[in-house]
Amino acid sequence: MIESIFIFIAVIAITALIFGGWLVVTIIRGIIRLAMYLFDIDGQRARPMPLPGQNSATCPQANCRAPNPAGAAFCRRCGRQMPRAQRVTVRRAAMW
Numbered sequence: 001m002i003e004s005i006f007i008f009i010a011v012i013a014i015t016a017l018i019f020g021g022w023l024v025v026t027i028i029r030g031i032i033r034l035a036m037y038l039f040d041i042d043g044q045r046a047r048p049m050p051l052p053g054q055n056s057a058t059c060p061q062a063n064c065r066a067p068n069p070a071g072a073a074f075c076r077r078c079g080r081q082m083p084r085a086q087r088v089t090v091r092r093a094a095m096w
């Protein structure tokens, strides 16, 4: 009879420990999520920012200025070489 009471107390203690640990983890996760939201560290919102600039590149020729895809090596209209490598370097330097 006394042994069953001890087992009952032990089960309650283990349950309380597990619940307490889960509660602490949940609170810490909530604090981290709130901090990420407040300081805008969230990668899902920060990543799409540089993409729109890479989708289009304007021809460097003053009399052409044709819009070209970022991956194009030569202009679609005049056939001049696109300064793609220089633009990427400038953008990376500006980011840092």
Ligand SMILES: [Zn+2]
Binding pocket: 059, 060, 061, 064, 065, 066, 075, 076, 077, 078, 079, 080
């Ligand atoms: Zn062109």
